[in-house]
Amino acid sequence: MKDVKVKLRTKFILSITIVVLLFGSINIILIRKITLESLQRELEKRGVFIAQNLGEHVIEYLLHEDFLSVQKLVDEIKVLDKDVAYTFIISSDEKVITHNFNQTFPVELIKANLLSEEKEYNVKLIFDKNKRFLYRDIAVPILNGELGMVRVGLAEKNITYQINKANTIFTGMVIVFFLAGIFGAFVFAYLITSPISKIVDGFAKLDLDKTAEEIRIKTHDEIEYLADKFNEMARRLQSTHNELKNAQTKLIQTEKLASIGTLVSGLAHEINNPLSGLKNCLNRIKKKPEKKETLKYLDLMLNALDKIEYVVKGLLDFSRTKSDIFSPVSVKEVIEKAFSLVGYKLEKHSIEVIKDIKNNIGSLMGDPHKLEQVFVNLILNSIDAMPDGGKLIVEAFNNNNKICIFVEDTGKGIPEAYLNKIFDPFFTTKETGKGTGLGLPISFNFIKAHGGEIFVESKQGIGTIMKVWLPSHSSGKTNRREK
Amino acid sequence: MLKSKKIFILSLILLHFFLLYNCNNQEKEEILEVDFSETETDVNNVSKKVQFSINMAVSAMTSPKETYIYYQQLLNYISRKINTPVSMKQRKTYQEVNNLLETGESNFAFICSGAYIRTKKNSNIELLAVPIVKNEPYYYSYIITHKDSSIKKFDDFYKRTFAFTDLLSNTGRLYPLYLISKLKQNPENYFSKIIYTHAHDFSIHVVARKIVDGASVDSLVFEYIKKNNPDKILDVKIIKISPPFGIPPIVVNRYIDSKTKNKLRKTLFTMHRDEEGKKILKNLMFDKFIEAHDYLYNTVRDMDNFVKKAELKQKYQ
Numbered sequence: 001m002k003d004v005k006v007k008l009r010t011k012f013i014l015s016i017t018i019v020v021l022l023f024g025s026i027n028i029i030l031i032r033k034i035t036l037e038s039l040q041r042e043l044e045k046r047g048v049f050i051a052q053n054l055g056e057h058v059i060e061y062l063l064h065e066d067f068l069s070v071q072k073l074v075d076e077i078k079v080l081d082k083d084v085a086y087t088f089i090i091s092s093d094e095k096v097i098t099h100n101f102n103q104t105f106p107v108e109l110i111k112a113n114l115l116s117e118e119k120e121y122n123v124k125l126i127f128d129k130n131k132r133f134l135y136r137d138i139a140v141p142i143l144n145g146e147l148g149m150v151r152v153g154l155a156e157k158n159i160t161y162q163i164n165k166a167n168t169i170f171t172g173m174v175i176v177f178f179l180a181g182i183f184g185a186f187v188f189a190y191l192i193t194s195p196i197s198k199i200v201d202g203f204a205k206l207d208l209d210k211t212a213e214e215i216r217i218k219t220h221d222e223i224e225y226l227a228d229k230f231n232e233m234a235r236r237l238q239s240t241h242n243e244l245k246n247a248q249t250k251l252i253q254t255e256k257l258a259s260i261g262t263l264v265s266g267l268a269h270e271i272n273n274p275l276s277g278l279k280n281c282l283n284r285i286k287k288k289p290e291k292k293e294t295l296k297y298l299d300l301m302l303n304a305l306d307k308i309e310y311v312v313k314g315l316l317d318f319s320r321t322k323s324d325i326f327s328p329v330s331v332k333e334v335i336e337k338a339f340s341l342v343g344y345k346l347e348k349h350s351i352e353v354i355k356d357i358k359n360n361i362g363s364l365m366g367d368p369h370k371l372e373q374v375f376v377n378l379i380l381n382s383i384d385a386m387p388d389g390g391k392l393i394v395e396a397f398n399n400n401n402k403i404c405i406f407v408e409d410t411g412k413g414i415p416e417a418y419l420n421k422i423f424d425p426f427f428t429t430k431e432t433g434k435g436t437g438l439g440l441p442i443s444f445n446f447i448k449a450h451g452g453e454i455f456v457e458s459k460q461g462i463g464t465i466m467k468v469w470l471p472s473h474s475s476g477k478t479n480r481r482e483k
Numbered sequence: 484m485l486k487s488k489k490i491f492i493l494s495l496i497l498l499h500f501f502l503l504y505n506c507n508n509q510e511k512e513e514i515l516e517v518d519f520s521e522t523e524t525d526v527n528n529v530s531k532k533v534q535f536s537i538n539m540a541v542s543a544m545t546s547p548k549e550t551y552i553y554y555q556q557l558l559n560y561i562s563r564k565i566n567t568p569v570s571m572k573q574r575k576t577y578q579e580v581n582n583l584l585e586t587g588e589s590n591f592a593f594i595c596s597g598a599y600i601r602t603k604k605n606s607n608i609e610l611l612a613v614p615i616v617k618n619e620p621y622y623y624s625y626i627i628t629h630k631d632s633s634i635k636k637f638d639d640f641y642k643r644t645f646a647f648t649d650l651l652s653n654t655g656r657l658y659p660l661y662l663i664s665k666l667k668q669n670p671e672n673y674f675s676k677i678i679y680t681h682a683h684d685f686s687i688h689v690v691a692r693k694i695v696d697g698a699s700v701d702s703l704v705f706e707y708i709k710k711n712n713p714d715k716i717l718d719v720k721i722i723k724i725s726p727p728f729g730i731p732p733i734v735v736n737r738y739i740d741s742k743t744k745n746k747l748r749k750t751l752f753t754m755h756r757d758e759e760g761k762k763i764l765k766n767l768m769f770d771k772f773i774e775a776h777d778y779l780y781n782t783v784r785d786m787d788n789f790v791k792k793a794e795l796k797q798k799y800q
Contacts, residue, residue, distance in 0.1 A: 023499075106517065143552075
């Protein structure tokens with residue numbers, strides 16, 4: 001399976017975190033802005049309320065010219081509300097009637113916030129240059145300005161303190177929400193992606209040769225549906241795989257039987273010779289059993305029986321259907337066994353055999369029966385290419401932990417157009433009934449299963465070389481089961 | 484697919500920055516620098532731009548604010564007509580207004596009929612004009628109670644709470660005192676509690692709010708409120724109307740120069756003839772102003788004498 005570069009979970013967490021950060025930051029600023037503005041508005045409203053209230057209350061006293069009561073009211077405001085820094089009342093001709101500054105009155109303040117006509121109130125930010133204090137100055141008319149106006153100054157530092165307090169609480173809340181959002185992203189990412197990971201693991205572990213493990217997901221959503229579909233697909237794949245494997249085994253067997261068919265006349269001849277010798281020995285013993293030579297004949301008979309047994313054992317080994325277990329295999333032995341099966345045919349077609357098998361060739365991990373089938377196939381193909389005799393050269397050597405086996409003949413060669421097709425199943429140039437078209441494809445698969453490769457070089461009229469290389473036992477690459 | 488994904492992410496980020504910019508783009512408030520060290524010690528003096536040569540005093544028949552609004556138009560009109568700025572002075576009690584006139588601090592005034600009859604014969608106060616309301620120079624005292632109250636006649640106020648307007652008020656005090664005197668009672672024993680409201684509209688308000696069981700109010704004020712703020716009298720009912728009394732006059736300080744006095748008289752007597760004056764009179768619910776005669780107040784004076792005699796009687800009994 002292709003490696004996953006960025007996990008779905010990571011993507012999910014990143015996406016949610018980015019969205020939380022993007023829109024969270026907008027929210028912070030937006031809500032902060034709204035909160036601060038409304039807080040400011042509320043404080044301003046309070047200031048306006050104080051001023052309007054005072055403005056309404058002083059009407060009677062002003063009309064009665066009761067300035068003592070006016071002063072009392074103005075003083076009370078400062079005591080009752082700590083945010084009020086100053087209060088004063090000016091007449092319609094901008095003269096101060098009363099104020100609550102300590103002794104002296106800052107005259108510049110009078111003109112700092114004047115009311116335009118028909119305005120209910122006016123708010124101005126006033127900065128004290130000396131003390132560096134900021135005041136929110138509210139001007140409210142008394143009796144529509146006929147009696148002057150009330151001016152109330154709210155100390156902005158108190159407002160700022162309250163705003164900062166609200167700000168701190170708000171920032172804390174935002175951080176908590178951010179962390180909660182990111183934690184939520186992790187939790188949700190886990191909840192959503194873990195069933196998907198289960199399915200991905202199921203894909204990774206899917207081995208068609210083994211019974212597939214069912215993925216169990218109970219999320220009651222599309223993912224559960226997907227898992228069910230996966231389980232169903234795995235079951236179908238396994239069944240198809242088994243059918244295919246059976247078909248392949250049958251094909252191999254067919255090919256093997258075809259090879260046996262080809263070999264059987266030669267093998268019969270190989271058995272026939274010792275049988276004739278056995279018969280002669282028995283006849284001689286029968287005529288004169290007491291003769292001293294009887295023991296010698298018995299030895300000859302045992303030799304003949306050994307030869308028959310060797311031939312029959314070779315055939316039995318070759319016809320064995322399958323052995324999935326890889327074990328150390330001697331290449332030399334495998335080649336020799338293959339030759340023992342085709343010896344008669346070689347002789348029959350007067351083919352000269354030149355074997356050059358190096359002693360240090362070593363062994364490999366594999367299935368000896370399958371390898372034997374490969375070499376029998378290759379030699380039989382060479383024999384078929386040289387019906388009127390020729391040379392068969394088998395070279396085997398070890399090159400950098402690679403076992404190289406070349407099977408070369410001086411036959412008619414393969415037309416160039418067919419070179420690309422010889423490993424295709426059911427492709428054959430032989431007469432009908434002589435070849436199945438499965439010899440080379442099966443050999444190709446067997447060699448591939450052993451971690452090796454097979455190449456062909458051929459020239460028409462000159463001959464063909466089949467080059468096989470297999471990893472040697474020490475290279476350690478074939479230490480696995482055939483797939 | 485990959486391209487559209489990138490475009491989507493890019494537009495998301497751009498949108499984010501656009502929103503951030505807009506959220507942060509607050510309008511900065513203008514800040515005015517003021518030197519608080521530029522101070523002045525003596526600022527508690529009220530000085531007027533305009534030097535008022537004439538001063539009108541008003542006894543608060545209604546609350547000071549209402550009185551101010553009520554008379555302001557008339558005051559402005561008189562100022563223009565006599566070509567002299569006229570200012571207004573209000574005082575809490577009728578006696579204070581009488582004092583302003585006596586001392587000459589105020590040149591002329593709207594005073595209550597009760598306050599007028601209390602001026603001494605040789606006082607500095609003399610009649611100038613009276614308004615005509617519904618074709619007569621009279622007004623009445625309305626005895627009122629809450630609309631849900633069981634009180635149906637004045638006698639039912641016995642041992643109940645009652646609101647007087649002012650010590651010198653005719654309709655707001657003298658008339659109910661007269662009624663009690665006729666019953667051979669004194670107010671302190673007759674009512675369970677008496678409060679002074681110093682304004683007829685406030686007397687109506689305290690009755691409507693059931694703060695007191697009853698009050699006696701000026702018919703001019705009651706009708707004015709009925710016309711302009713009918714909601715305020717919805718919860719009160721009139722249970723008794725007094726006989727007619729001479730309407731509250733405009734009086735002048737005897738020593739006001741005759742030229743000004745004549746100008747004032749002329750202005751008042753002719754104001755119903757011009758549009759502006761007519762409009763102001765209509766707002767005040769007056770028809771016009773006419774010459775005032777002292778005999779108009781004889782009924783009030785008789786009533787006052789009756790009460791005084793009754794009080795003396797009770798005192799020496």
